[in-house]
Amino acid sequence: MPTGGYTIAFVILAALALMGAVWTVTLRNLFRAALSLGLALIAVAGFFLLLGAEFLAFTQILVYVGAILTLIIFGIMLTAKFHQSGGSVGRQPCGWRHSLAGNDITGSVVNRPPLPAGIASVGLFVLLTASTWSLPEHLPDAGLAPTTAALGQQLVVLLVLPFEVISLVILVALIGSVALASEKQRFSR
Amino acid sequence: MSGVLLDSLAAWWPEVILSAGALVVLLTAVWSKRGQIPLILSWVTLGASAWALTQTGVSSNAPFFGLIVCDGFSLLFRWIALGSIAITLLMIMASQEVRASMRGEYLAILLLMGVGLMLMVEANHLLMAYLSIEFVSLSGYLLVGFPDNARAAEGALKYFLFGALASAVMLFGMSLLYGMTDALLFPELLQKIQPAAAAFPQGVLLAVILLLVGLAFKISMVPFHLWTPDAYEAAPMPVAALLSVAPKAAAFGLLIRFLSTLAPLWQDLYPIFSSLTILTMTLGNLVALAQTNIKRLLAYSTIAQAGYLLIGITAGTPIGVQALVLYLIAYLFMNFGAFACAVAVVEQTGSESLDAFRGLSTRAPVLAFACVLFLLSLAGIPPLFGFMGKFFLFGAALQAGQTLVAVAAVINSAIALYYYVNIMRLMFLQSAGEAQALQPVPALHLALGVCALATLFFGLFPSSVLSWLGPIRLVL
Secondary structure, three states, X not given: OOOHHHXXXXXXXHHHHHHHHHHHHHOOOHHHHHHHHHHHHHHHHHHHHHOOOHHHHHHHHHHHHHHHHHHHXXXXXXXXXXXXXXXXXXXXXXXXXXXXXXXXXXXXXXXXXXXXXXXXXXXXXXXXXXXXXXXXXXXXXXXXXXOHHHHHHHHHOXXXXXXXXXXXXXXXXXXXXXXXXXXXXXXXO | OHHHHHHHHHHHHHHHHHHHHHHHHHHHHHHOOOOOHHHHHHHHHHHHHHHHHHHHOOOOOOOHHHOEOOOHHHHHHHHHHHHHHHHHHHHHHHOHHHHXXXXXXXXXXXXXXXXXXXXXXXXXXXXXXXXXXXXXXHHHHHHHHXXXXXXXXXXXXXXXXXXXXXXXXXXXXXXXXXXHHOOOEHHHHHHHHHHHHHHOHHHHHHHHHHXXXXXXXXXXXXXXXXXXXXXXXXXXXXXXXXHHHHHHHHHHHHHHHHHHHOHHHHHHXXXXXXXXXXXXXXXXXXXXXXXXXXXXXXXXXHHHHHHHHHHHHHHOOHHHHHHHHXXXXXXXXXXXXXXXXXXXXXXXXXXXXXXXXXXXXXXXXXXXXXXXXXXHHHHOOOOOHHHHHHHHHHHHHHHOOOHHHHHHHHHHHHHHHHHHHHHHHXXXXXXXXXXXXXXXXXXXXXXXXXXXXXXXXXXXXXXXXXXXXXXXXXOO
C-alpha cells in the first residue's frame, strides 16, 4: 500500500494536473490557457519523478515546458493581431496563416458549446477507469537508481534503428515546414 | 555487437539506399532549382533500391534485435511500396500542376515516404509501428500541402488534424496495451496478450480498439474516412493517387501483422470488423454515386475498395490474407491506372468535372480504351486482374462461412458498376462538342502502359502472381 508521503504528493500533483488540463480547455484567453498547459505538464513531470523515472521527468520539463510551451506562447504573441481584429475577417480561407491563426478554425471551435466533446471525454474516462480499475499498483523500489545509463545503452544498442529513423522523420518535418513557409513568402498576399 | 548491425544492414540495404538517395536529391536540388538532375537522381535511387531488394531476399533472422522482420510477407509489400513510388514519379513528371510547384524537396520527401512505407510493413515492435506510421503520415500531409493555393492548404490542414487525432488515440491505446502486457515486441505481445486479456478483459479490448483506430484512419475505414475526399481533392492528382494506394497497402500489411499478434482476441474483434467491412464498402459506393468531381468520385471509390480489401481480414483465414494481398497488387495497378487517366484529362482540360470526360473516345481513343480497362477492372469484370482479386476475396469469405459479407460485397459490386459505367457512357456515347483532342505526355503513356499491361496480363494469367503469394504464412 502507498505510504503517507507518497499519497500526499500524488494527490497534490493530480490536483495540479487536472486543474491545469481543465483550465487549458476552458479559459477564453489563449495566453492563460497556454500557461495552464504548462502547469499540467509540470505536474505530469512530477508523476514521472514520483514513479522513479527521473530522466523522463527532466526531459518532460526541458522539452515540453521549456521548448514547446515557449513555442506556443511565441505563436500566440506573433498572431495576436488576428484575434484583436474580431470576427470581421469572415470565412475566406486564404493560405496557411489564416487557416492556422484566423477565426476560421480557432474561432469556430472556441465558440461552439463543448457539450459533445465533454460527453465523449467523460464517457472515455468512465470506460478507462472501469476497465483498468483492477490493475495492480506497482510502487517504485525504495532505492532509486539513476536510469540514464541504462537508457543511453538502449538508445545505441537495442533502439538504434528507431533512433536513426526518428532523425529521418525530423528531417522530413523540417524540410517540409521550411519549404511550405518559404513558398508563402514568395507569394505573400 | 557490430556483427549484429552488419547482419541487420544486409537485409536493409534497399531502405538505406533510398534514404541516402533522398538526401543526395535534396542536396542537388539546392543548385538545380528546376533542373532535371534531382529527377534523374530519384530514378537512379529507385533503381538501385529495387536492385538491392532483389539481392536481399528473405532473411530468417530478425534484423535490428527483432525490431523489424524482413520475411516474405514484408518483401512483397516492399515491392508494392517501391512500385507505387515509381508510378507516382512518372505521373509527377507528366503533371504540370505539380511541376509548377515542384522542387527537389518534393522528390526527397517522396523517396523518404518510401522508406516509411517499407518500415511500416516490417515493423515488429510497437515503437517501430508508431514511428513508421508517423513517418508516412507526415510526408503525406506535406505532399498534399505543397502546391501554393488555398485549397491545398485547407486540405492538408484537415488531413493533418484528423491524422494527429488518430495518432494520439492510437498512441494512447499502445500505452495502455504496454501497461497491461509489459511487452513491446510483437512476438512477446502474442505470448502475453492471453493472460492479460484474462486479467483485464475490457481493458485489453479497449486498448486494442483504440490502437486499431490509427490504422483504420490510414486505410480510410468508414467511421474514420472523413478526411479522404477532402485531402484527395486538395492534393495534386499524382499525390492523391499515391495516397490512395501506398499508405493503404502498407497499413493493411501492418494491420495483418498486428492482428496475427492479437490472434487470441480475434473472437471479440471479429464482429466489429465484419460490420465495419460491410459499412465501409456500402457507404463508399453509395456516396460515390452522387459525385460529379472525378477526384471525389475516385476518393469514394477507394473507400469502397478498402471495404473489399477488408473482407480478406474479416475472413480471418490464411486464404483470406492471400486474397487480400492479391487484390492489393491488382488495386495498385488498376487504381494508379484510373488516376493516370484522370491526370491526362484534368491536365489538358483544366477541369475536374466528370463532364471533362465527354467524348473522350474520339478525342483520345487509346486513353479512353485504357480508362475503360481500369474502370472495368475496378468494378471486377472478367477477365481483368480486379476480377481475379475479387473472386478470391469473395471466395475466402464464403469459405470462412461468412455468407452475409460475401452477399453484401456482391451487391456492392453491382452498385459500383453504375458509376464506373457512367464514366464510360460519358466517354463513348456523348459527343465531345468543342473539346479538343488530347495528347498525353510520354511519361504518362509509360505509366498508363505499365498499369494497363499488368491489369490485362495478370488477369489472363493469374498463376504468375499466385506463385508470389506462397511465402505468406501468417495466420490470423
